Amino acid sequence: MSGQPNFGVLLERFFTQRLMQQRQASAHTIASYRDTFKMLLQFVHKRLRRAPSALALDDLDAPLVMAFLDEMEQARGITARTRNLRLTAVHSFFRFAAFEAPTHSAQIQRALAIPAKRFTHSLVPFLSREEVDALLAAPDQRSWSGRRDHALLLLAVQTGLRLSELTSLQHEDLHVGVGAHVRVIGKGRKERCTPLSKNTRAVLAAWAREPPLIQGQPLFPNARGGNLSSHGVHYLLNKHVRTAAVKCSSLNSKRVSPHVLRHTTAMDLLHEGVEQSTIAIWLGHESIETTQIYLDADLAMKQAVLDKTTPPEGSPGRYRPDDPLLAFLKGL
Numbered sequence: 001m002s003g004q005p006n007f008g009v010l011l012e013r014f015f016t017q018r019l020m021q022q023r024q025a026s027a028h029t030i031a032s033y034r035d036t037f038k039m040l041l042q043f044v045h046k047r048l049r050r051a052p053s054a055l056a057l058d059d060l061d062a063p064l065v066m067a068f069l070d071e072m073e074q075a076r077g078i079t080a081r082t083r084n085l086r087l088t089a090v091h092s093f094f095r096f097a098a099f100e101a102p103t104h105s106a107q108i109q110r111a112l113a114i115p116a117k118r119f120t121h122s123l124v125p126f127l128s129r130e131e132v133d134a135l136l137a138a139p140d141q142r143s144w145s146g147r148r149d150h151a152l153l154l155l156a157v158q159t160g161l162r163l164s165e166l167t168s169l170q171h172e173d174l175h176v177g178v179g180a181h182v183r184v185i186g187k188g189r190k191e192r193c194t195p196l197s198k199n200t201r202a203v204l205a206a207w208a209r210e211p212p213l214i215q216g217q218p219l220f221p222n223a224r225g226g227n228l229s230s231h232g233v234h235y236l237l238n239k240h241v242r243t244a245a246v247k248c249s250s251l252n253s254k255r256v257s258p259h260v261l262r263h264t265t266a267m268d269l270l271h272e273g274v275e276q277s278t279i280a281i282w283l284g285h286e287s288i289e290t291t292q293i294y295l296d297a298d299l300a301m302k303q304a305v306l307d308k309t310t311p312p313e314g315s316p317g318r319y320r321p322d323d324p325l326l327a328f329l330k331g332l
């Protein structure tokens with residue numbers, strides 16, 4: 001439409017003005033939104049046979065966005081949770097476009113009306129103390145990479161830092177003196193400090209004395225001295241889980257990710273009687289309701305509650321099969 005910026009101009013402003021300048025979004029958020037729009041533009045190019053730079057805002061209507069999300073699920077096999085994350089990025093862009101291109105309000109409102117997909121909320125996975133001990137013993141500390149991995153995994157399990165927080169740590173973020181702690185910038189660019197246990201402090205202090213590969217390297221660098229990537233952390237974690245599973249067979253049935261280590265921290269705090277509000281502060285949760293998932297998953301706490309109660313008495317009945325027609329209806 002005459003006088004209206006095209007899609008490419010709007011998208012550039014969305015990243016540079018809205019995300020970077022106004023919201024000061026984290027590098028993790030920007031990378032997630034970037035990946036979403038890269039996939040969306042590739043899909044649109046195949047569907048409309050038009051170069052991304054030649055697209056108008058009118059081209060990205062609600063049906064096209066819905067088709068993109070559906071293909072992500074069918075072709076790429078993404079989960080409903082990941083689908084909703086992609087939709088969040090698209091919604092954020094259209095909320096920005098509502099101010100920049102008000103004459104497109106009807107189209108924008110239809111895109112914003114695309115609902116998130118409901119999904120089953122599974123209980124959070126976490127590791128037992130025996131599994132954690134086996135995992136921490138897996139890295140070969142005779143090598144540089146083994147000492148790095150041991151220090152990283154220990155810090156992850158003790159503090160519950162997010163993956164992006166772990167990989168972005170610098171040497172100046174580690175304080176091993178009195179009141180030992182690590183300082184991180186979490187979601188929403190909120191700063192928080194997490195204390196270190198005596199053992200974690202000793203391990204990290206020893207790791208910090210390792211000769212640097214390059215000047216100004218992060219606290220946990222890759223083999224070239226740069227930042228460990230998300231893929232790199234997943235790779236080293238999976239490698240050590242396989243090693244640990246030799247001595248701790250229960251790990252064979254678990255899918256262990258960096259976020260599972262974060263869940264493990266929360267469950268350890270919960271088992272030690274730490275209040276839900278304190279756990280939320282420790283993990284850097286925006287809302288205390290987020291911490292509710294750990295209460296839901298804590299079977300031991302529920303069993304303790306059951307042991308304190310007097311359950312109602314009952315007696316076993318005799319099994320009588322249903323009428324075949326009723327059985328059919330119940331089975332539907």
